[in-house]
Amino acid sequence: MDAQIADAVSCIAGGGVAAIPTDTLYGLAADALNADAVERVFAVKGRPADLPLPVLVSDWAQVAQVANLGDSVGGLARRLASRFWPGSLTLVLPAMAGLPVRLTAGRDTIAVRMPDHPAPLALCRRLGRPITGTSANPSGEPDVTDAAELRRRLGHLVDGMITCGPAPQGQASTIVAVSDTGLSLLREGALAYSDILATLS
Numbered sequence: 001m002d003a004q005i006a007d008a009v010s011c012i013a014g015g016g017v018a019a020i021p022t023d024t025l026y027g028l029a030a031d032a033l034n035a036d037a038v039e040r041v042f043a044v045k046g047r048p049a050d051l052p053l054p055v056l057v058s059d060w061a062q063v064a065q066v067a068n069l070g071d072s073v074g075g076l077a078r079r080l081a082s083r084f085w086p087g088s089l090t091l092v093l094p095a096m097a098g099l100p101v102r103l104t105a106g107r108d109t110i111a112v113r114m115p116d117h118p119a120p121l122a123l124c125r126r127l128g129r130p131i132t133g134t135s136a137n138p139s140g141e142p143d144v145t146d147a148a149e150l151r152r153r154l155g156h157l158v159d160g161m162i163t164c165g166p167a168p169q170g171q172a173s174t175i176v177a178v179s180d181t182g183l184s185l186l187r188e189g190a191l192a193y194s195d196i197l198a199t200l201s
Contacts, residue, residue: 004162005119009126012037016159017044019136019150020123022056023116024088024190025168026136026144028158029056032066033129035100041132042102044157046139052104054090054111056133058124066110066130067093070180076200077178083199086116088190092177103132113173119165135172145170 008018008029015037017030028044030037032055041053057063060078069077077091095110104110113133115121123131136154137144144150147163155161174191177184183200185193 004164005122005126008119008123008160008162011160012123012127012131015040017041018123018160018162019154019158020119020162021117021147021165021168022120022133023086023166023169024171024173026147026150027056027120027133028136028154029120029123029131029133031127031129032103032132033100035102038100038102038132041134044154045134045137047134048139049102050105052107052109052111053102054113054133055103055130056120056124057112057114057130058121059114062124062130063093063112066096066099067112068096069093072180073178076183080176080178080196080199081114084191084196085114086121087114088116088171088173089113089196090173090175092175092186094179109177111175117166117168119162143170143172 011018012031017040020029028041030041090111090113092109092111095104095108135143145168171190174189175186
């Protein structure tokens with residue numbers, strides 16, 4: 001895996017897009033703070049311009065690179081992260097100013113997750129910043145959980161690929177918005193919302 005990780009780091013650091021495994025699905029990884037790289041993700045995926053991209057992080061310091069963490073939001077988000085990260089919980093948080101417009105689709109929030117998979121964690125650590133984490137499938141088509149299928153469908157469009165390491169589990173993450181008023185469920189996935197709420201009672 002080390003050789004593929006090193007190649008992917010070089011690819012992403014140079015503004016490219018790599019297809020990588022995560023704990024949930026295969027994803028498209030690019031430098032989340034590089035506007036041109038974010039644009040490439042949209043081109044590879046054929047993603048509608050009004051849909052923001054989620055980002056993946058390896059530690060809480062990287063969350064602070066993209067999210068504006070006030071006292072109430074930051075405290076609640078960190079409480080959830082300490083319980084469910086790394087794992088299949090995506091937190092939608094207030095976005096930092098100055099992020100690439102296409103990353104947030106012009107919204108004032110950003111979706112952040114720490115995946116439970118060595119490949120994206122290693123990429124984030126070596127790059128020192130968040131990477132994009134949208135699923136590696138053309139928009140509107142089924143998710144990809146098989147490496148051979150990934151190569152067939154996107155191998156000619158991406159600049160790099162990681163196919164070693166644990167295979168994705170095949171179920172998308174649960175997405176929860178965190179605000180000053182509390183939590184709201186945006187999508188229930190691999191993690192039950194009832195389990196999230198139970199940690200706050």
